[in-house]
Amino acid sequence: MDITPGALLKKIDSPADLKKLSREQLHQVCTELRQYIIDVVSVHGGHFGASLGVVELSVALHFVYNTPYDQLVWDVGHQAYGHKILTGRRDIFPSNRKYKGLSGFPKRSESEYDTFGVGHSSTSISAALGMAMAAKYKGEDRKSVAVIGDGAMTAGMAFEAMNHAGVADADMLIILNDNCMSIDPNVGALKEYLTDISLSPTYNKLKDDVWKALDKLPVGKNFTKSMAHKLADGLKGAISSSANLFEALKLRYFGPIDGHNISKLVDTLEDLKKIPGPKILHIVTVKGKGYALAEKDQTKWHAPGLFDKVTGEIVKKKFETPQPPKYQDVFGHTMIELAELNPKVWGVTPAMPSGSSSL
């Protein structure tokens, strides 16, 4: 089946074409990109909700940054379909996850825009930090950006990388894509913390007011830049480090902002590009954004298989011969059976109980 991308998307063969568009046209590109992902995934399969949730972010990143010179790292990579489509792979996207087709994840041998091979979760900050440090030591002005979900952010490896980033003085941006979902609903203390800071209007308003006031400080003869920096650091410390986990790790924290507001995203990324050092932007998005059923049942629509995009009915694959059960079904169900027989049996899932058939 031939799937035709929208009129603007049809003309985007690389991020250079995206950069020729006006800010107003970016809204239309987002609509067309989202539709193209729905059209292709419904008939060819693949991950679904995660890429829909970062359509605006994918467009904004390639619009603002000079990719692939600036290096973009997607954590896990199941959310990188928009990135693939915008970086020269639009017409071969229907071959996604098929024999000799595109990989379902960023893959270095596939494109110079795929800076890091993934599938493994929680590696992006570490990889982007390595890239940022290499750029620093080589005297290159390239930027590096890691996009990590709130699920992937809960892993030890992400924290190891932040522990290093906070003192490395490397120019990198971490974008925390917070949709309150891992593959199943996200759990744990960090998830509760992110909800708290997202919902704390007093803290966020105070922080925004202070940053705005600092920008307006009259730097001149009697009030030098270094004095301004000292004052900024003092105020920043007073409002943040006790209240904000990331600031306590010496990452400058921005947000949370609406990750579906393309204009706000572009403005914010333009601003952050000018701020050196390690920093984190917290964006709030909806997994499955733009496809109502996927917004409603986010676990089911993480990777739903083929479906009728109008009715949302899942198309069951037809096989000529009976198929063996899936490995994860045999393993998960056996674990549950054993646990029912013996209370000493406990299972640990890779943060995805439904995907491990253990619910």
Ligand SMILES: Cc1ncc(C[n+]2csc(CCOP(=O)(O)OP(=O)(O)O)c2C)c(N)n1
């Ligand atoms: C090391 C490792 N553990 C577990 C997984 C299973 N896994 C795949 S994606 C994911 C997290 C997804 O949540 P999030 O990072 O919030 O991204 P979203 O799907 O919401 O975009 C996990 C735990 C994995 N890919 N790698």
